[in-house]
Amino acid sequence: MRSSPNNRLNAIMEALLAAHEDAQRLSRSSLHRMPEFFMATRVADYFAEHFDNFGYRLEAQVKRTFEASDMQVDDIAELLQEPDLRPDGRFDLVLHTGKRGRTAHILEFKRGDAMRGLISDIRRLAKVSRHAGRHSLKTNYLVLTRRCPPERDTTGRLIERLDMALHTAGLDDLDVNLIASEPQHPFLNHDHLPMANRAFQIVILEIQG
Numbered sequence: 001m002r003s004s005p006n007n008r009l010n011a012i013m014e015a016l017l018a019a020h021e022d023a024q025r026l027s028r029s030s031l032h033r034m035p036e037f038f039m040a041t042r043v044a045d046y047f048a049e050h051f052d053n054f055g056y057r058l059e060a061q062v063k064r065t066f067e068a069s070d071m072q073v074d075d076i077a078e079l080l081q082e083p084d085l086r087p088d089g090r091f092d093l094v095l096h097t098g099k100r101g102r103t104a105h106i107l108e109f110k111r112g113d114a115m116r117g118l119i120s121d122i123r124r125l126a127k128v129s130r131h132a133g134r135h136s137l138k139t140n141y142l143v144l145t146r147r148c149p150p151e152r153d154t155t156g157r158l159i160e161r162l163d164m165a166l167h168t169a170g171l172d173d174l175d176v177n178l179i180a181s182e183p184q185h186p187f188l189n190h191d192h193l194p195m196a197n198r199a200f201q202i203v204i205l206e207i208q209g
Contacts, residue, residue, distance in 0.1 A: 015046035060094035063087035069103035129209030
């Protein structure tokens with residue numbers, strides 16, 4: 001498979017839906033209860049298996065990620081001055097192209113949809129996207145699981161909340177594309193017991209500067 005915006009979004013979703021099935025079958029759990037690194041690992045392996053030219057790094061160091069990209073030296077130096085992009089920080093998952101190992105896309109993973117945390121991660125990825133110019137790092141992803149009603153579509157409400165939070169944060173001009181899965185079951189409580197009338201969604205935010 002070749003990389004394209006639609007192919008990447010579909011791949012992330014397919015990887016996580018399959019991971020949810022395995023979480024139930026092998027761990028007697030549910031994707032929304034699995035740790036974030038489980039999601040990152042499953043997405044990484046899916047891309048490596050299904051795409052022609054992707055490898056990956058998990059817990060990739062920020063400085064090395066930028067140095068392996070096609071960004072200009074001045075842009076890298078400016079990014080590394082940002083407080084929330086400290087050089088020794090880590091990205092959950094970085095996809096890179098095969099032979100040259102050039103950084104292609106950054107993916108961060110979260111559990112829950114608290115807006116303060118989402119905006120913090122979005123702002124971080126947006127800074128990378130805006131410095132990337134026409135290079136592939138212009139497109140990055142924030143992936144999360146969130147509680148939702150089992151039948152009613154609440155994606156529209158999430159988009160409204162996100163738009164309001166982006167406006168408040170001064171990020172109105174940021175291009176954010178959101179896709180979400182259908183409600184998934186089971187929704188487990190902290191004791192890993194299924195809860196009636198509860199479900200969760202997988203949400204992918206595609207972020208472009």
